[in-house]
Amino acid sequence: MTTKIAIFGVGLIGGSLALCFKGKEGLTVVGHAHRPELAQKYISRGVVDSATLSVEEAALDADFIFLCVPVGLLEEYLIQLSKLPLKPGCIITDVGSTKASIAACALTLDLPDVHFIGGHPMAGSERSGVEAASSLLFENAYYVLTPPPDVPEEAYRSLSSLLLHTKAQIVRLDPEHHDEIVGAISHLPHIIAVALVNQIHAYDNKDSLYSTLAAGGFRDITRIASSDPVIWRDILLNNRSVMLRLLKDWNQEVDAFIGLLEAGDGTGIEQAFHEANSFRSQLPERRKGIITPLFDLHIDVPDHPGIIGRIATELGDQGINLSNVQIIESREDVPGIMRLSFRQETDMERAKILLQQRDYTVYV
Ligand SMILES: NC(=O)c1ccc[n+]([C@@H]2O[C@H](COP(=O)([O-])OP(=O)(O)OC[C@H]3O[C@@H](n4cnc5c(N)ncnc54)[C@H](O)[C@@H]3O)[C@@H](O)[C@H]2O)c1
Ligand SMILES: O=C(O)C(=O)C[C@]1(C(=O)O)C=C[C@@H](O)C=C1
Structure with missing residues (x-):
């Protein structure tokens, strides 16, 4: 028996899910496209087993339906699906970045023997479209599910x-x-990144040295300002009441800094950086929490090609299981920092010793 997975909206997230499922034993993936050229693209890029422009053809005999369209379209699709004779036991889920409104919508619908369970993978990027999809996107990420209270545990x-x-x-x-x-x-970091870029853009219009000198700090904090405008319009409008409250709190944070600067309060500024540093260094990857923690090593790496492969091979040769690798760039032409994440503390300890023996500078 084949399990059919229908994906509506084969973009960054839908395409990445499709790539995770496609080719796995017993699974077949059909992509729904709203334009013919997109259906063609999904097939030619090998992201789905088949593609269709018909909602019915995609949905009718599906075991799982993933709604991966912009947040503003989710309810429309869910309502449309609720009017179809879906397969008994079918599970509909979504990947929208907000969860309350789609959950409320599902509660109003008559979905006999069909279950809706909201979802949100906490991974993504500033890129969009099926071109940006990757089967590795969700590895080690958190994936939130928001089942309604009455959903059967089995579903x-x-x-x-x-x-x-x-x-x-x-x-x-x-x-x-x-x-x-x-x-x-x-959502708040995306607003802050966009506002900051737009503030600097206005200065740059009068003096182009602003963009010339923009370095690691500006790039690090503003990568997400390049995210898709339609996706983010929908997210922010959908989560509007939460965002308005958060922005008022943000104003207070800005006012606090204004106060410190006006008062020339160096101790207060140091204190703010200390507090931020200590919280940031405890972000969940390191903390023992609701899910398995990762153990990280940071090493200085020279900026030359092949370095990731070389280090991964050295660790692999010693049977050390590496869970994730990330290069944290400061500037393109200077050494960067590589973050190596391990599921097991013992793997991290062994990697540390090995890399120190190879003369790398290692920080835990
Ligand atoms: N981008 C992220 O980092 C991220 C992370 C987690 C969840 N999400 C959520 O995932 C969903 C998809 O985002 P994405 O980043 O994959 O965007 P995307 O632009 O890469 O993909 C959107 C998909 O929806 C389709 N689509 C757009 N307009 C449509 C329309 N009018 N009718 C039918 N289909 C239409 C597009 O063809 C595309 O396949 C959103 O709900 C978003 O909130 C995004
Ligand atoms: O890494 C990024 O570029 C993202 O924006 C991913 C990110 C995030 O803010 O962390 C963005 C939206 C999501 O719904 C989930 C994850």
């Missing part, structure tokens, strides 16, 4: 099992709680 388990293919870790949350937290740690 929840079935979706969680399917999502094992993403190598993400499932976190179960209430939709409103999700929107508060994700508003703060994802």
